[in-house]
Amino acid sequence: MALSADRNTPMKDGELVNVPVATNAKIYAGSLVALNASGYATPGAVAATLTYLGRAEEQVDNTGGADGAKTVNVRRKKAFKFKNYGSDAVVQADLGKTCYIVDDETVAKTDGTATRSVAGKVVGLDSDGVWVE
Structure with missing residues (x-):
């Protein structure tokens, strides 16, 4: 039902x-974090079913743990510099275009x-990496 008064x-x-x-x-910590198809955080990897989330702010080891047994803080809404994949490198002409996850x-x-x-989206390119937003 639509509001009929202010709402906090x-x-x-x-x-x-x-x-x-x-x-x-x-x-x-510092790795590229993605969500798997079930919505749980996982390191970036070659897979067609991941959703990019951001950069891990800490190291978390859930080895032997069930889904959700541990949590990780992930920073979003920033540009992060990740390595450029040499055999399929992002180049200057790719500025503003989509890039893809190879690993974390x-x-x-x-x-x-x-x-x-x-x-x-590629928002910058340095000799040592790709800025991804």
């Missing part, structure tokens, strides 16, 4: 989120024939 709508900061970690996942520290120019998930 709850608010949450979406820049730093605490996310349940997938079974047997080990996430390193690396992105590539293409989806690897539909085997890689989207990492985000």
Whole structure:
């Protein structure tokens, strides 16, 4: 039903989120974090079913743990510099375009024939990495 009066709508900061970690996942601080198809945090990897989330702010080892047994703080809504995948490198002409997850520290120019998930938009390029937003 639509509002008929003011509402004190709850608010949450979406820049730093605490996310349940997938079974047997080990996430390193500073790594690229994605969500698996079930919505649990996992290190970036070649897989067509991941959703990019951001950068891990801490190391969490859920080895031997069930889905959600541990949580990880993930920073979002920023640009992070990840390694550029040499054999499918992001180049200057890719500025503003989508790049793709290779692993928990690396992105590539293409989806690897539909085997890689989207990492985000390329917002910068340095000799030692790709800035991904």
